[in-house]
Amino acid sequence: MSTKIKAIIIEDEIPAQDLIKSYLSDDNEIEIIKVIEDGFNGLKAINVLNPDIVFLDIQIPKLTAFEMLELIENNPIIIFSTAYDEYALKAFDNNAADYLLKPYSKSRFKEAVEKAKLKLKMPRQAFKKINELQPNQIDRIVVKTKDKIEIIKSREIYFLEADDDYIRIHSNKGEFLKNDTLKKYENKMGKDFVRVHRSFIININFIENISLMAKDSYEVRMKNNEIAKVSKSGYKKLKDFLGI
Amino acid sequence: MKHPIIDSKRNFIYYLSACLIISSLHFFLISYYFQFPFAIIITDTLVSNLLISVLGLSLWFSLKYGMGNKNRTIFASVTIHSVSALVLLSLWLTFTYFILKLIFRDYPAYFEFFNESLIYRFVGGLFLYSILVLFYYLMIYYENIKEKSANENRLNMLIKEAEIESLKTQLNPHFLFNSLNSISSLTTQKPEKAQEMVIMLSELLRYSVNGSKHKLVPLKKEIETVKKYVDIEKIRYGDKLQVFFENDEKCNDFKLPPLILQPLIENAIKYSRGQSGGNSYIEVKINNFNSKCKIEINNDYDSEYVNDAGEGIGLKNIKRRLEIIYNKNFSFKTMDNGKRFIAEMILPKIN
DSSP states (O other), rough: OSSEEEEEEOOHHHHHHHHHHHHHHTTTTTTEEEOOOOOHHHHHHHHHHHHHHHHHHHHOSSSSSHHHHHHSSSOOOEEESSSSSHHHHHTTTTTEEEEEEOOOOHHHHHHHHHHHHHHSOOOOOOOOOOOOOOOOOEEEEEEEEESSSSEEEGGGGEEEETTTTTTEEEEEEEEEEEEEGGGTTTTTTTTTTTEETTTTEEEGGEEEEEEEEEEEEEHHHHHHHHEEEEEEEHHHHHHHHHHH | OTTTTTTTTHHHHHHHHHHHHHHHHHHHHHHHHOOOOOOHHHHHHHHHHHEEEEHHHHHHHHHHHHOOTTOOOOHHHHHHHHHEEEEEHHHHHHHHHHHHHHHHOOOOHHHHHHHHHHHHHHHHHHHHHHHHHHHHHHHHHHHHHHHHHHHHHHHHHHHHHHHHHHHHHOOHHHHHHHHHHHHHHHHOOHHHHHHHHHHHHHHHHHHHHHHHOSOEEEHHHHHHHHHHHHHHHHHGGGGGGGEEEOGGGGTTTOOOTTHHHHHHHHHHHHTTSSSSOEEEEEEEEEEEEEEEEEEEEEOOOHHHTTOOOOOOOOHHHHHHHHHHHHHTEEEEEEOOOOEEEEEEEEEEOOO
């Protein structure tokens, strides 16, 4: 039974992978157990192999680093790297041990590794959800079901419904729950989505009809026959959006 | 502004001709209605018309001088012109009278005639004055229009230059820093490859930096550069990246803006990287097509993973740059069949 620190590299460029391996070659405490080349497999690897440290490049194919981190079930120490977007990295501040700007020297790398080792010795803080800094445009939502990872494109979504700490995604692929807030998606999903109520963001392409319920409160029937509530201000917003 | 008559040979000849015609008219009218000796009528004609011609030419200067005040109402203008006409014509008639008096002091019958004809001379003079003033105004107006148009052209040129500058693409910083990181890695693992990559990268950079000095480069050069770019990317991604070039030599001399193809290929690589298994297959096809050059770049991709956000800007930029150079004489479109994304450009030959 190895007591070495388990590390995973999530990086899709071969020379960059080789560089990390070579920088770690003289570190006896750390063992690289897997090298992954995309966010999808990265998610699986973190959840299944439960590494202690993850070397994560922000620019990875398939799932983005953001999307992957939303869905991990374990809590590894993460060392981020990026070629350019220094500012995107600040968003991870709460969760990162360190971040590396490419190209980085061996000594800079060692510094990051030492920080990570220190963090490992301390009681692990819960992984903080990155809610604020998201890309300006969200055109898909990634969720985890019991069996698989589901990628739901915006154009497949009928509406989003708030449900305590979760949001319920109503789509043509089915209904999914995600540990998130509606606020994160408000105004970021493009010209087809309107927040019509404290608890509802709807896709105007799937509106079947809008009806008045009580004074100043409306309801939208969506094409899948489900109802979304519309508040007074939401109704005004909806009218402006639809141009009626 | 130059004098529209004195400074223009053509106009001067017209003016002279007009004076001659008016003089002739003057001569024949007097001859017809009065029985004066030829010499007298000729002298009258010559003196009157010479004086009014000269005064007519000098009218331009007082007109130009008085043009300064743009806020004048029409009423004010008319008043001023009436006064000036009065003054000028009075001057003319007075001078004419005194000169003729000097010449014909012994000929009282003539002066009777002169006094009677004063009103006709005045009206005739007013008529000529009006026409001349109109002509001068027309010249000024025409000159203003020419100047405005020249200014507009100059401004448009400046705007175009500025736009070309702002749209010039630079190499993506992500690409640069990632490449440097790759080189850093290769120095320990495969030093010869590291050196190769340093040279390729610096050649690419040089093209990017120099490219901004030229509006157009030959397609051959752009392809060479793109191939270097692809070689660098191949070092980063290994066998997973396959790029296939099909080139038509007839298109080699076609001119196009620099760094138009490279961002398209960069896009193609980026969007194809999300494939299952991570293999990307990209095609760059160049064909001569009805003496135009057709360039097609297509890539495979996995629609499951592709992230549409933020895609449009790069393509809009390219389209705009092509518009500036080719106006409407080009085509650029993208097609997507769910499995392959195709960008197609058709460019004309420019000399």
